[in-house]
Amino acid sequence: MQIILIGINHKTAPVAIRQRLACDAARVSDALTRLRAAYPGSEFFLLSTCNRVECCAVVDRAAGPKPAELAKWLADFRAVEFSQIEQYLYIKTDEDAVTHLFTVAASLDSMVIGESQITAQVKESYKMACTCQTTGKVLNRLFHDAFRATKEIVTRTSISNRRVSVAGVAVELAKQLFSDLQSAKVVIVGAGQMGNLLVEHFRHEKCGDITVVNRSRQRSCRIAEEHGVADTSWDRLDQEIAEANIVVGAASAPQGYLFSKDRIKLLMRRRHRILLIIDITVPRSFDPAVGEIENVYLYSIDDLAQVAQDNIKLREGDMELAVGIIYEAVSAFMDWFQTRQVGPVVGQIKDAFEKISEMEMERFFVGPRQEAHCRGQMEASIGRVVNKLCHCVIKNIDTLSRERSPGEAERFAQHILDNAQQIISEDQKKNQ
Amino acid sequence: MLELLPLEKQVFWGIVILSAVSSALAYRQIARDDARVRHLLTAMASLQVTLGAVLLILRAVAIRAFPLTGIFESVLILMVFIGMTFLFLSAFMQQVWFSAGMTWVLFIIVLLAAVVAKPAAVLQEAARTPWVIVHALSMTLAGAMIVFAAAMSLLFLWSRNRLKSRQFLPLLGKMPTIEKLEALNLLGLRLSFVTLTFGLVSGIGLVAVKSAGLGMTLGDWLADSKVVLIAVAWVGLLALLVLHHRLVFSGKTAAQAALVLCFLILFAFIGSRIFCKSSHDFEKESPALHSQVESCNADYTDWH
Numbered sequence: 001m002q003i004i005l006i007g008i009n010h011k012t013a014p015v016a017i018r019q020r021l022a023c024d025a026a027r028v029s030d031a032l033t034r035l036r037a038a039y040p041g042s043e044f045f046l047l048s049t050c051n052r053v054e055c056c057a058v059v060d061r062a063a064g065p066k067p068a069e070l071a072k073w074l075a076d077f078r079a080v081e082f083s084q085i086e087q088y089l090y091i092k093t094d095e096d097a098v099t100h101l102f103t104v105a106a107s108l109d110s111m112v113i114g115e116s117q118i119t120a121q122v123k124e125s126y127k128m129a130c131t132c133q134t135t136g137k138v139l140n141r142l143f144h145d146a147f148r149a150t151k152e153i154v155t156r157t158s159i160s161n162r163r164v165s166v167a168g169v170a171v172e173l174a175k176q177l178f179s180d181l182q183s184a185k186v187v188i189v190g191a192g193q194m195g196n197l198l199v200e201h202f203r204h205e206k207c208g209d210i211t212v213v214n215r216s217r218q219r220s221c222r223i224a225e226e227h228g229v230a231d232t233s234w235d236r237l238d239q240e241i242a243e244a245n246i247v248v249g250a251a252s253a254p255q256g257y258l259f260s261k262d263r264i265k266l267l268m269r270r271r272h273r274i275l276l277i278i279d280i281t282v283p284r285s286f287d288p289a290v291g292e293i294e295n296v297y298l299y300s301i302d303d304l305a306q307v308a309q310d311n312i313k314l315r316e317g318d319m320e321l322a323v324g325i326i327y328e329a330v331s332a333f334m335d336w337f338q339t340r341q342v343g344p345v346v347g348q349i350k351d352a353f354e355k356i357s358e359m360e361m362e363r364f365f366v367g368p369r370q371e372a373h374c375r376g377q378m379e380a381s382i383g384r385v386v387n388k389l390c391h392c393v394i395k396n397i398d399t400l401s402r403e404r405s406p407g408e409a410e411r412f413a414q415h416i417l418d419n420a421q422q423i424i425s426e427d428q429k430k431n432q
Numbered sequence: 433m434l435e436l437l438p439l440e441k442q443v444f445w446g447i448v449i450l451s452a453v454s455s456a457l458a459y460r461q462i463a464r465d466d467a468r469v470r471h472l473l474t475a476m477a478s479l480q481v482t483l484g485a486v487l488l489i490l491r492a493v494a495i496r497a498f499p500l501t502g503i504f505e506s507v508l509i510l511m512v513f514i515g516m517t518f519l520f521l522s523a524f525m526q527q528v529w530f531s532a533g534m535t536w537v538l539f540i541i542v543l544l545a546a547v548v549a550k551p552a553a554v555l556q557e558a559a560r561t562p563w564v565i566v567h568a569l570s571m572t573l574a575g576a577m578i579v580f581a582a583a584m585s586l587l588f589l590w591s592r593n594r595l596k597s598r599q600f601l602p603l604l605g606k607m608p609t610i611e612k613l614e615a616l617n618l619l620g621l622r623l624s625f626v627t628l629t630f631g632l633v634s635g636i637g638l639v640a641v642k643s644a645g646l647g648m649t650l651g652d653w654l655a656d657s658k659v660v661l662i663a664v665a666w667v668g669l670l671a672l673l674v675l676h677h678r679l680v681f682s683g684k685t686a687a688q689a690a691l692v693l694c695f696l697i698l699f700a701f702i703g704s705r706i707f708c709k710s711s712h713d714f715e716k717e718s719p720a721l722h723s724q725v726e727s728c729n730a731d732y733t734d735w736h
Contacts, residue, residue: 179615310601
C-alpha cells in the first residue's frame, strides 16, 4: 500500500489557479464517488478550501493509480489543462504525505498559523469522505491520529489562542475585562479602515450593541449598514461615551487631544463600570493621563502592536513543540502502517519459496524419474524444509521490526521477496 | 507542632503533602502554561477536602462530640469550605490563575493548621448549648468567605496592576475577567457579612443564656480582644458594603479593604489566642487524649 498526496496551496499557487481546482461540497462528493468507481479498493480524501485543494489516496503500490495519474484525473475532473497546473502541484508519498496532512490539520501550514478554521474544514472533508465510503482502515486511522495530535497541540501549546493582529489583541483585551462581552456597549469613534476592522472583530464576538460615531455621518452610515450596527451623529459623542463599556478611538485629532482627562472624568462621574479605551489613532486622540482614572483602561496602538509582536514570538517558540508533537504522531502512525504492510509481503515470500520448491521438484522428476514412487514423500519433505526456512525468515523479519523499525523490516522482507521472484523468473527463462 | 494522635498525624501529613505537591503543580501550570494540570489540581483539592473531613471525623470520634471547640478544627473546617468553594467554582472558571490562586490559598491554610495542631478538646459543661454549634459554624463560614474574598482581591489587584501598566500578556485567557474577580470579591464579602452576623447574634445568645456559668461578666465580654476584633471587622464589613453600594468605594478600594478585613478576622480567630489574652475559649483539655499524644511523642523521641 502507498499513501499519496497531491495538491496546491496558497504557498505554491496563485489564487487564480487555486480557484480553478477548488470544489464546493457537492463537487467534492461527486469527485469522491467517481474516484471510488474508477479505482476500487483504494481510499480517497479530498480537501478544498480557499487556500488549498488537496487529494489524499491510499492505493495498492503495484496495481493502484500512480501519483501523476491521480493528478491528471483531478485536472480532468475540474476540466483544467494538466500542463497549466503541473508546475504548481506538489506530490508527496508515504511519510511525507502523512506529515503534510498532520501539519495541515494542526493549522501549522496555514496562512495564519494556529487558526482553527482549517481543522474544522479537514474534519468536514473527512466526514464527507466517510459519507461517500471512500475511507478505509488506513485513512480512518490517519485522520483520527491527526485530530488527536491537533488536540494535543492545542492543549500543550498556545499556538491557537494567541492573537497576532492589533484588532485581535484589542478584542482579547476586552474579553479580559468584561465577563459578558456580548452585552457590552461598544462605541467606535471614527469610520476609517482600522475602525471598520474593529467593528468586524467585535461583531465576530457577537457584540450586540455597537455604535459608530463619525464627523461625516455618510461614512459612519456606510459602515453601519455594512456590518448591521448602529450609527449616530457627532453631537451625541459625549452621551455615547458616558454609556459605553468599550470606546475605540479611530478619529484623528491633528490639533491636540480630542479627549482630555477632565472630559473623560466628567463622563465617568457616578459610574462604577469599567471603561476600556482603545486609541488606535496617530497622533493620539486620548490624553495618556486618561489611563490614570480609576476604572479606565487606556491602550494605544503601540501597546497592542507590542503584544501582537510578543504573541508572534511566542507562537514561533511554540512551533518547535508543535512540530515535535507532529513528528511523534507521524512516527507512531508510520510504525502502524508499515507493520500492516509486512503481513502481505511475508505471504508473498512464502508463496515464492513454495514456487521455487515446486519448480525444483518439476526439474528433478523428469524422464525415467517421472514415475518414481517416492515423489509424494519427497514433496512432503521439501515442503517441510521450505516451511522451516520460511519460519526462520519470518522470525528474522519480526525481530528486525521489534528491534529496529517496522519500516526496516518491510524493506528487508521486500528485498527477500524481490530476490525470490528474481530466482523464479530466471528459472522460468531457463526452462523455456 | 503537630501534637496529634498517630492516625490523625498520618492523615494530616497526607493533607500537607498533597497541598505542597498541588502548590508546586500550580506554579508549574503558570510557569509552563500547561493547562492540563488544572484537572489534576481539582482532583487533588477534592482529595484534600476529603482527608480534611476524615480528620474532623477522627477528632469527633476521639472526643465523642461535634469537633468545633479547638482552633485546629476551625482551620480544618475553613480548609474544607474553601476547598469546596474552589471545586464548585472550577466548573465555571477554568482560567489557570484561578485554580493556582485557590491552590495556594489552601496550602497557606494547611500550613496555618500545622502551626495550631493540638489534641482534640471537649467543651466546658457550661458552654454545651445549641448556640455554640450555630456560633462556631457561622464564624468558621465567615472566615472561609473572607479568605475567599481576600484571594479574589489579590487576583483582582494583581490583574488590575498588570492591565493598568500595560503588561497584560501573561493574563490574557488565563485570569478570570476583572469584572468577575470584583463580583466574586463582593460575593465573598457579602456572605462573610451575613455569616458573621449570624455568628455575632448566636454569640450574644450564648452569652445571654450561659454568661454566669462561664464565669464572665458583660465587662469581660466587651473587653475581650477576640470579641472586640470581630465587632470591628463586622462594622468594617458593613461600612465597606454600604459605601460600595453607594458608589463611594471602587473595586480597587473594596479589594484593599477585603484584605485588611481578612487579616483582622483571621487575627481575631487565631492571632488573638496566641498574641492577646482572650477569655473567649471554652474548651477543656481531655486528659486521656493529652496523655496519649504525649506518650506517642515520647516514644518517637526515644526511638530516635
